[in-house]
Amino acid sequence: MNQTFSGVLNIILVIAVAILYFLHFSNPSSAELAVVNDSTAVEKPIVKAPTDIKASKIVFVNLDVLSEGYDFLKDVSASAQAEQNSLQTQYQSKGEKLQQDYMAFEQKAQGGLLSDNQIQGEQEKFAKRKEELDQLQMKSEALGEKIQARTEEARKNLSDYIIEYNKVGNYNYVLTYSEGPLSPVLLADPSLDITADILDGINSQYRAKKKK
Numbered sequence: 001m002n003q004t005f006s007g008v009l010n011i012i013l014v015i016a017v018a019i020l021y022f023l024h025f026s027n028p029s030s031a032e033l034a035v036v037n038d039s040t041a042v043e044k045p046i047v048k049a050p051t052d053i054k055a056s057k058i059v060f061v062n063l064d065v066l067s068e069g070y071d072f073l074k075d076v077s078a079s080a081q082a083e084q085n086s087l088q089t090q091y092q093s094k095g096e097k098l099q100q101d102y103m104a105f106e107q108k109a110q111g112g113l114l115s116d117n118q119i120q121g122e123q124e125k126f127a128k129r130k131e132e133l134d135q136l137q138m139k140s141e142a143l144g145e146k147i148q149a150r151t152e153e154a155r156k157n158l159s160d161y162i163i164e165y166n167k168v169g170n171y172n173y174v175l176t177y178s179e180g181p182l183s184p185v186l187l188a189d190p191s192l193d194i195t196a197d198i199l200d201g202i203n204s205q206y207r208a209k210k211k212k
Contacts, residue, residue: 058192060185060194070154087143094132157202
């Protein structure tokens with residue numbers, strides 16, 4: 001009797017353990033539900049396939065060579081240098097003469113060698129000469145603005161020519177290259193250099209324009 005009862009009890013215990021095991025693994029725990037329901041859980045991003053891009057045709061223009069060889073820029077530089085030298089020479093010469101004359105005037109005035117009318121007349125002359133110096137200074141500043149405008153004109157000429165040039169070349173990119181430390185291009189294949197073509201073209205245009 002006892003053995004039969006014991007056997008039945010063991011069978012019941014086995015069944016109970018099996019039921020608990022099934023319930024545990026078939027139903028998520030509260031902790032697992034929290035992870036599933038957590039809105040902050042990281043979702044795997046959807047990555048689209050890359051766009052198929054054809055190989056690009058890229059060439060470059062050497063700005064150092066262009067700046068040295070573009071006749072328009074050379075003429076602008078030579079003209080600006082000559083004008084700047086002229087203004088500087090005039091300013092220095094007139095400034096030194098004004099200073100010398102004013103010192104001589106002060107000595108005469110302090111020595112009582114000039115009348116009040118003479119002093120007033122000389123002061124008006126000095127004021128006029130000072131205005132002339134100020135005008136020379138203004139011309140020098142205006143020259144800087146003029147050079148900037150001509151440089152912008154050279155840039156536009158280059159851009160316009162490359163646009164026309166590329167109607168035949170059909171390049172995707174025309175980059176600029178320089179030996180300077182700030183150049184965005186660190187290495188350039190010489191076979192992609194079109195500087196000679198561009199320089200020859202824009203110089204031909206400029207020379208034809210000068211003849212007109």
